[in-house]
Amino acid sequence: MIKPPWIRSARRALLAAGATAALAAGLLTATAAPSQAATQGPCDIYAAGGTPCVAAHSTTRALYGTYNGPLYQVKRASDNATKDIGLLSAGGYADAAQQDSFCANTSCVITVLYDQSPKHNNLTQAPAGGAAGGPDNLANAFEAPVTVGGHKAYGVYVAPGTGYRNNNTNGIATGDQPEGMYAIFNGKHFNGGCCFDYGNAETNSRDTGNGHMEAIYFGNNNHWGSGSGTGPWIMADLENGLFSGVNQHLNSGDPTVTNRFLTAIVKGGPNQWAIRGGDAQAGGLSTYYSGVRPNISGYNPMHKEGAIILGIGGDNSKGAQGTFYEGVMTQGYPSDATENVVQANVTAAGYNSGSTSTGTLTPGSRISLKATTSPCCTSHYLRHNDADNKVVIAGINSSSPATDKADATWIVRAGLDNTSCLSFESVDKPGQFLRHSNYQLYLNTDNGGSSFAKDATFCPTSGNSGVGTSFQSVNFPTRYIRHYNYTAYIAGNGGTNAWDNTKSWAQDTSWLTVAPWS
Numbered sequence: 418m419i420k421p422p423w424i425r426s427a428r429r430a431l432l433a434a435g436a437t438a439a440l441a442a443g444l445l446t447a448t449a450a451p452s453q454a455a456t457q458g459p460c461d462i463y464a465a466g467g468t469p470c471v472a473a474h475s476t477t478r479a480l481y482g483t484y485n486g487p488l489y490q491v492k493r494a495s496d497n498a499t500k501d502i503g504l505l506s507a508g509g510y511a512d513a514a515q516q517d518s519f520c521a522n523t524s525c526v527i528t529v530l531y532d533q534s535p536k537h538n539n540l541t542q543a544p545a546g547g548a549a550g551g552p553d554n555l556a557n558a559f560e561a562p563v564t565v566g567g568h569k570a571y572g573v574y575v576a577p578g579t580g581y582r583n584n585n586t587n588g589i590a591t592g593d594q595p596e597g598m599y600a601i602f603n604g605k606h607f608n609g610g611c612c613f614d615y616g617n618a619e620t621n622s623r624d625t626g627n628g629h630m631e632a633i634y635f636g637n638n639n640h641w642g643s644g645s646g647t648g649p650w651i652m653a654d655l656e657n658g659l660f661s662g663v664n665q666h667l668n669s670g671d672p673t674v675t676n677r678f679l680t681a682i683v684k685g686g687p688n689q690w691a692i693r694g695g696d697a698q699a700g701g702l703s704t705y706y707s708g709v710r711p712n713i714s715g716y717n718p719m720h721k722e723g724a725i726i727l728g729i730g731g732d733n734s735k736g737a738q739g740t741f742y743e744g745v746m747t748q749g750y751p752s753d754a755t756e757n758v759v760q761a762n763v764t765a766a767g768y769n770s771g772s773t774s775t776g777t778l779t780p781g782s783r784i785s786l787k788a789t790t791s792p793c794c795t796s797h798y799l800r801h802n803d804a805d806n807k808v809v810i811a812g813i814n815s816s817s818p819a820t821d822k823a824d825a826t827w828i829v830r831a832g833l834d835n836t837s838c839l840s841f842e843s844v845d846k847p848g849q850f851l852r853h854s855n856y857q858l859y860l861n862t863d864n865g866g867s868s869f870a871k872d873a874t875f876c877p878t879s880g881n882s883g884v885g886t887s888f889q890s891v892n893f894p895t896r897y898i899r900h901y902n903y904t905a906y907i908a909g910n911g912g913t914n915a916w917d918n919t920k921s922w923a924q925d926t927s928w929l930t931v932a933p934w935s
């Protein structure tokens with residue numbers, strides 16, 4: 418959509434004059450079209466503020482008004498072929514249909530996050546580093562579906578073990594040079610592992626000492642630092658420490674943040690740094706810390722090295738999980754006013770959690786799965802336990818506690834191992850999936866590996882009893898999800914295990930997909 422000249426010149430004047438963020442937010446919101454991104458992207462706004470992007474990564478949209486290149490690359494499992502995923506239009510949204518058709522009937526991982534800035538700081542699979550393990554896993558391309566401006570897109574789903582890196586960058590701050598960065602995360606997908614980061618890190622993937630990093634951290638790790646409440650928090654990973662403010666450990670000014678879509682900001686220059694955050698769907702930014710560097714050796718001046726990481730710590734620690742949609746790094750310390758206009762651009766982009774359908778076997782839908790075996794179990798639903806990680810069936814009704822209802826509610830995902838099948842993510846334990854192990858069903862954290870993907874993928878078929886749906890294990894196709902003695906398994910119709918008993922097998926493996934309890 419071409420905007421009237423008065424709007425374009427008004428925006429230029431607004432940015433040049435550094436007018437109030439509230440006014441800018443109103444103008445940008447009022448002029449955004451639902452079918453197309455704003456004609457300015459976040460990087461145009463940073464450039465207008467004198468702090469241009471030197472890295473701009475997104476799998477969901479263009480971050481410059483004129484960007485028309487690829488956003489990311491996927492690789493499919495069936496033949497290892499790769500494909501760049503681009504935009505619906507210049508400056509617009511991701512063309513997710515390209516991914517859907519390329520990855521049909523197989524699985525895909527994200528191999529490259531292209532840098533939209535002229536610096537070409539692409540992110541690829543993180544190599545092994547100082548921390549144990551590596552190289553890292555690549556993100557399943559289907560695990561983080563969203564809509565942006567009403568258009569389907571996919572985020573980068575970082576299961577523990579997953580990470581991206583560029584140790585040979587151009588234009589990223591080094592030493593004590595100033596820089597800024599923001600990222601949009603899923604505020605519900607986090608853990609306490611080290612370290613779900615996006616930003617500046619060591620160029621050798623090793624811990625080279627205090628002050629050698631400056632990255633946004635998101636999660637509830639409280640080993641080094643914490644804010645108020647129980648987390649998760651936005652903190653700065655400055656190496657050998659996640660900082661929530663000027664002190665080590667607790668800084669109560671850094672709040673627990675729980676927005677589904679979260680704008681997270683860290684910026685730093687000579688003896689000055691800040692943490693800011695906000696709801697990426699609406700409203701402005703708050704400043705959680707702004708002030709001098711920690712009074713600890715190594716952090717003033719800083720010793721930034723200029724690599725870029727996503728989903729991992731500076732030394733390639735990879736116990737963390739989270740979801741990334743977009744983020745940039747700048748040259749120079751952006752003003753709060755510039756960031757406020759970026760936030761207005763983000764909220765105008767229209768992030769949404771995707772499917773609004775419930776009770777259907779469509780990826781993104783929330784469902785509950787009801788047993789059909791009469792008379793024992795027709796008020797019983799597939800749920801995970803809270804006391805352990807087993808999966809069982811239990812009676813749930815409208816008076817059941819909210820935790821029980823949530824335990825019996827699943828988010829349908831495209832099959833981790835095959836997009837023509839399905840996986841089931843717990844609604845109250847993001848990142849944890851229904852999977853079989855030794856033929857029994859458990860709720861476990863996705864570790865990003867191919868064995869886990871297979872164990873967590875089930876192909877829906879007509880109900881074995883003639884009622885509802887049965888769910889066939891993708892790697893043990895004679896076995897289906899079954900309840901037996903109120904516990905869940907994958908079971909064959911006859912076999913050596915007690916749960917392979919042929920009596921009631923057809924009923925026990927047939928489920929009704931119903932409206933979610935939570």
Ligand code: AHR
Binds near residue numbers: 611624656732
């Ligand atoms: O600063 C926290 C973490 O400590 C860093 O990310 C990592 O390099 C080190 O283990």
